[in-house]
Amino acid sequence: MAKTILVVDDSASIRQVVSISLKGAGYDVIEAVDGKDALTKLNGQKIHLIVSDVNMPNLDGIGLVKAVKLNPQYKFTPIMMLTTESGDTKKMEGKAAGAKAWLVKPFQPPTLLAAVAKLT
Helix, strand or coil: CCCEEEEECCCHHHHHHHHHHHHHCCCEEEEECCHHHHHHHCCCCCCCEEEECCCCCCCCHHHHHHHHHHCCCCCCCCEEEEECCCCHHHHHHHHHHCCCEEEECCCCHHHHHHHHHHHC
């Protein structure tokens, strides 16, 4: 059975590139447009990994990480941030919230897939 990855980004083009890369590698993908939308997708099904942007409307990536970690069903689900943010302060904030990996945009699909493989 394929592993399921939740991709969260307010940019439709980024969601598309990430989804195509992941589907091509055999993963099932669920897409969400922001953190708030992502939380509605966590409806009891098994999610093996969440890949999230940091800067989004409604609920940003750091807020999403914190919310996911408070949900008993998903608190051990690994979360990778995929963002233009490369500053150490943001990375430390993400790590403190519970993010397991940090990948900076623009990214190469093989780099994304290698990081995903380590976390799933």
